[in-house]
Amino acid sequence: MTRVTSTPADDLSCGWFHLSKQRKTRPSHKGQTNARWVVVGAGFTGLAAARQLALNFPNEEIVLVEAQEVGFGPSGRNAGFAIDLPHDIGAEDYIGDLETAQISFKLNLQGQQILRSLVEQFGIECHMRPSGKYQAAIEDRGIAVLDAYCRGLDKLGQPYEFIDAQDLPAHIGTSFYRKALFTPGTVLVQPSALVKGLADTLPSNVTLYENTPITEVEYGAQTILSHAGGRITTDKLVLANNAFGMRFGFLQGTMLPIFTYGSLTRVLTEAEQATLGGKEFWGLIPADPFGTTLRRTHDNRLFVRNSFSFIPDGRSRKKYLDRFVQRHRTSFERRFPMLPGVEFEYTWGGSLAMSRNHMGFFGELAPNVYGALCCNGLGVTRGTVTGSLLADWLAGKRNELIDFLLSSPGPNRNPPQPFLSAGVNLNLRWGQFCAGREA
Ligand SMILES: Cc1cc2nc3c(=O)[nH]c(=O)nc-3n(C[C@H](O)[C@H](O)[C@H](O)COP(=O)(O)OP(=O)(O)OC[C@H]3O[C@@H](n4cnc5c(N)ncnc54)[C@H](O)[C@@H]3O)c2cc1C
Structure with a gap:
């Protein structure tokens, strides 16, 4: 059993959250639930993953679990830049290897396109321009x-x-x-309004539980996720909780x-x-x-x-x-x-x-456990596209973007504490x- 040693606790003063339309929060999870798929984290990545899983598997139930209220976490508290261009701060000209930059550009554009078409399709009021x-x-x-x-x-x-x-x-x-x-x-957006709108327009085979921090996980043929009010058992787990993914026992000592x-x-x-x-x-x-x-x-x-x-x-x-x-x-x-x-x-x-090599993780973390983690500060577009492509890959689809993400070495290891903090x-x-x- 893995104890989740830290759960999110963001401050109460995010302007975007308070200034966007109040919505009806979905109830927290209670009791016992079985689901084919569970996605942990309802930020840009988790919302995109849950939506695309639902579209790829219309007859299966997808549970999306969020520790806080939707729009309250990092996805709702950023600067709201859905950026198209690659910006490799490790390269002298900020573009670096041209082939990598071209694919990165395609990924960002696809993330932007997904958001733009959802905002249009559902009339999400998020001041997207x-x-x-x-x-x-x-x-x-x-x-x-x-x-x-x-x-x-x-x-x-x-x-x-x-x-x-x-x-x-x-x-x-x-x-x-x-x-x-x-x-x-x-493209600029009011991020919290966008995230709230995305959550309220999920397909009907997604059940969202808010204010449900997962505190224990048992991996095995099925994964059992426990929290203060109950347990959720699933065949397939998708982690979309960014650096908190390390608290689920994966990629430890890599993300910052x-x-x-x-x-x-x-x-x-x-x-x-x-x-x-x-x-x-x-x-x-x-x-x-x-x-x-x-x-x-x-x-x-x-x-x-x-x-x-x-x-x-x-x-x-x-x-x-x-x-x-x-x-x-x-x-x-x-x-x-x-x-x-x-x-x-x-x-x-x-x-x-963040990771020191600016790489994110995409793919399988353990049998039946998958992740799209570590957005390196570009989660509006990158989180959206990686969440969506992860769901496509889980449905057996392959394309140049998925192959590129799967071939990433992932975030590299950090030195141990106390050297790391220093x-x-x-x-x-x-x-x-x-x-x-x-x-
Ligand atoms: C001030 C600021 C400005 C930024 N500006 C930009 C910008 O302009 N453009 C841009 O692209 N990016 C920007 N970013 C970065 C962007 O916000 C992140 O990259 C993005 O939020 C990542 O999305 P995500 O869905 O992967 O992760 P998150 O948004 O972190 O979502 C993960 C979710 O998982 C939940 N979670 C974690 N642990 C658990 C658990 N145990 N149980 C249940 N749920 C759990 C969390 O509550 C959280 O809501 C900025 C960030 C900040 C803070």
């Missing part, structure tokens, strides 16, 4: 990244546009940045639960919107991965994301929220000095599952220090 994204720089290091990335995009044959400092305020209001690279393919943090302002007044200027809806990511992500939302708020912390048990800590809201304030004031009285209404954190924390501090004004 194909807005593209700005990648902006202020420091010399950041400018060098943009120059390298455009060489990579040339290699990949993808369009982009450079926007110089004097033209940027017409796009994003602020004159803080020296240069930006605009790429047109990113790294938290990052977001803040949303109150709604800007009309006068403040006029002072800000620029377009009405946009998203910007930093040239330096340790820099600041920004958005202007459909309801005229500004969103700021930066800062990282390594929390091995994957459960949020208030001390980081207290610390990083100050950093968000500084980043905001640097970029929007024309909006001095605009306070944050929400500040929250959420976990990414090394990761040092890296995060150094990265944040080097980001300078990009942060």
Whole structure:
């Protein structure tokens, strides 16, 4: 028997969750249930896996189990960029090996396409807009990244546009940045609204249980999942719970639960919107991965994301929220000095599952146990497509994308503790220090 030694506990202050439509939460599981398929984790990956399993096996019952409320976990608390382009931060031009980048691009596009067609088909209100994204720089290091990335995009044959400092305020209001690279393919969403909508439109042969953290697992001819209120027995288990997959006994010592943090302002007044200027809806990511992500939302708020912390048990800590809201304030004031009285209404954190080699896991973990885990911070599109393709592979389908995912070496092993925490924390501090004004 495997005891699940840590279960999710995200903070209560995610703006996207509170500002999206309240839905009727599905009851938690109680008693004993048998199901052909169980998917653990109702984020982008688990929702996509459960939906596609249901479509591939219309006569079978799929149980989807979520520890928290849908839209409350990391899938509902991210920055909402459904990104199309590959962005290999390990490569000099951020594209790296062309063949790998092309397949990565196809995967991202397919993830984006799945989400777009579901939003259209079911009329999910999640403020999805194909807005593209700005990648902006202020420091010399950041400018060098943009120059390298455009060489990579040339290699990949993808369009982009450079926007110089004097033209940027017409796009994003602020004159803080020296240069930006605009790429047109990113789609922006209100992530929690999207996740809630996906959960409420699952096929009828999926049963979703919320607020049901699995705390024990017994593997064998069938898998028995236990929690405080009962047990679920299944023939086939799919793990879609990102770094918490390690708590189920797999890929131990590989994934890193790294938290990052977001803040949303109150709604800007009309006068403040006029002072800000620029377009009405946009998203910007930093040239330096340790820099600041920004958005202007459909309801005229500004969103700021930066800062990282390594929390091995994957459960949020208030001390980081207290610390990083100050950093968000500084980043905001640097970029929007024309909006001095605009306070944050929400500040929250959420976990990414990172691996040192930037690889995720896709495939069989043990007999009758499968996983799509470790999204490396790109789960909106990548989680969606890997969840969906895992379900296709389990139905016996094969294609170039599935073969590519199956051939991945998966996340590599980390050094043991205490070296791991010391090394990761040092890296995060150094990265944040080097980001300078990009942060
Ligand atoms: C602030 C922030 C900004 C980000 N920005 C972006 C972005 O702009 N674009 C992007 O693509 N990605 C972004 N990310 C990353 C993205 O959120 C993740 O990659 C994505 O959520 C991964 O989806 P997932 O479904 O694989 O995992 P998760 O969203 O982590 O879902 C896993 C689910 O499993 C559940 N679970 C875990 N253990 C158990 C258990 N024992 N029993 C039952 N359920 C369990 C959890 O509660 C959770 O809901 C960001 C993340 C954060 C925090």
